[in-house]
Amino acid sequence: MKNLVKLLPLVAAMTLVSCKKDQTADQLIVEENVEATAAPEASAPAPEAVAVAAAAGPATTVALSESNFAFGKIKKGDKVEHVYEVTNTGTNPLVISEVKPACGCTVPDYTKEPILPGQKGKITLKFDSASFDGLVSKQAEVYANVEKAPIVLSFTADIQP
Incomplete structure (x- = not known):
């Protein structure tokens, strides 16, 4: 259970980064072949991935x-x-x-x-x-x-x- 909790932020970041670029936020398609067991033991995603994930989300002011x-x-x-x-x-x-x-x-x-x-x-x-x-x-x-x-x-x- 602890390993699952550690992997959740990584899986969430990978999900956001793997979204199709040319679709609106309501139509995001996520790749389903993401395997949590193959992910490295990282505590947090790379800052570049986080910046890309934020930019990919719906914009605000x-x-x-x-x-x-x-x-x-x-x-x-x-x-x-x-x-x-x-x-x-x-x-x-x-x-x-x-x-x-x-x-x-x-x-x-x-x-x-x-x-x-x-x-x-x-x-x-x-x-x-x-x-x-x-x-x-x-x-x-x-x-x-x-x-x-x-x-x-x-x-x-x-x-x-």
Whole structure:
């Protein structure tokens, strides 16, 4: 039973990725020859597969509280974070499949569950300023089931010694 639970996310991702491209969401045909026993022991699908799966789903629209944030002056070595609020303004659930920062100094966290129409979710970017001096500008790409993906979030900081 535990092995079955481990395989469910993989099977779900494989099912979404194996859908026919030229059909609408209501007419998806899934390949029936997917064998769970042949799948490797992976705990989660590859990020690329998740991004493709989100893009293959029905698209929706999103509104951001802001796309750019300024931390202002911070001390070198400070760890700061900012929460970007996302609102699903469309008619389909919003699925954020991946948030990809430009460098390892930024760590993302985001709402993993589908965000229903009219509901809000969060994307948090955590920045470690230890390796920087002066003005910095960083970005993160948000992959979701929206027409213009990726969505780019950015922030700036003035790092003082």
